[in-house]
Amino acid sequence: MGEKEFDVQGFARGIHELLVLSTLQAEKKHGYQIGIDVEAESDGLFCFRHGTLYPILHRLEGDGLVRGAWSRDGGRRKKIYALTAAGRRHLTGETGRVQEIVTRLMRLLPPPTEAPA
Amino acid sequence: MGEKEFDVQGFARGIHELLVLSTLQAEKKHGYQIGIDVEAESDGLFCFRHGTLYPILHRLEGDGLVRGAWSRDGGRRKKIYALTAAGRRHLTGETGRVQEIVTRLMRLLPPPTEAPA
DNA sequence: ACCCTACATATCGACACCCTATATATAAGA
DNA sequence: TCTTATATATAGGGTGTCGATATGTAGGGT
Secondary structure, eight states: OOOOOOOHHHHHHHHHHHHHHHHTTTOOEEHHHHHHHHHHHTTTSSOOOHHHHHHHHHHHHHTTSEEEEEEEETTEEEEEEEEOHHHHHHHHHHHHHHHHHHHHHHHHSOOOOOOOO | OOOOOOOHHHHHHHHHHHHHHHHTTTOOEEHHHHHHHHHHHTTTSSOOOHHHHHHHHHHHHHTTSEEEEEEEETTEEEEEEEEOHHHHHHHHHHHHHHHHHHHHHHHHSOOOOOOOO
């Protein structure tokens, strides 16, 4: 089995990347909007800082998972990011991998105490 | 609601810590054994390097989540770690938090494609 | 006219963490 | 004796997040 070993760093980084790729599924959007949407869609749980988000977008673009195109909205410049085919494959593949890791992690951790509200 | 925001770094670090605390539930053991057991229990998925494991143990001990006691087995010295009451609380509490974060993360990511093969 | 906020992107330095490598020391087996 | 396994520890390098700072446009308040 080609079971790759778990990498904590990569796992954490991967979560951020998946959140970005996921919100780009429905429609392409610019970085600032991605930050707003991810925060809204997660009810404020997942929140990107600007110093975190933009480097991630550059990384994803460098890896060919998203493609950025400059746009001018009046005098304001935006870089609209769209999911590539590779990005779509990466999203589904890595989501499955995260799911598997989490499942196997939860098997090791203590089951929830079935406590009332 | 006291909803703390998600912290990727802390989440990744927390996974390592929970794996250590979890394997100490059944019985107290020394660091080297913890590494072996976690790897075995996870079928090789979660594997600690020595340079990662020992600092984690020191951190957990500093936080009062485990208590270490030096032991001599022949001429060989071992530091036996035991879960403290605080460690037990931390384990159940953080496990619940991880479960919740993962649940909310999975709601955002694409559902598994039911199929092919 | 001026200021402040929101929009929009970008980068740098500080900090934290993991990982590789190295160090020390005992015990068992070739 | 040499190597491997047991057992712990730390320093150095690499990478990523985060806060701060920078640049520039647009709009509302005073």
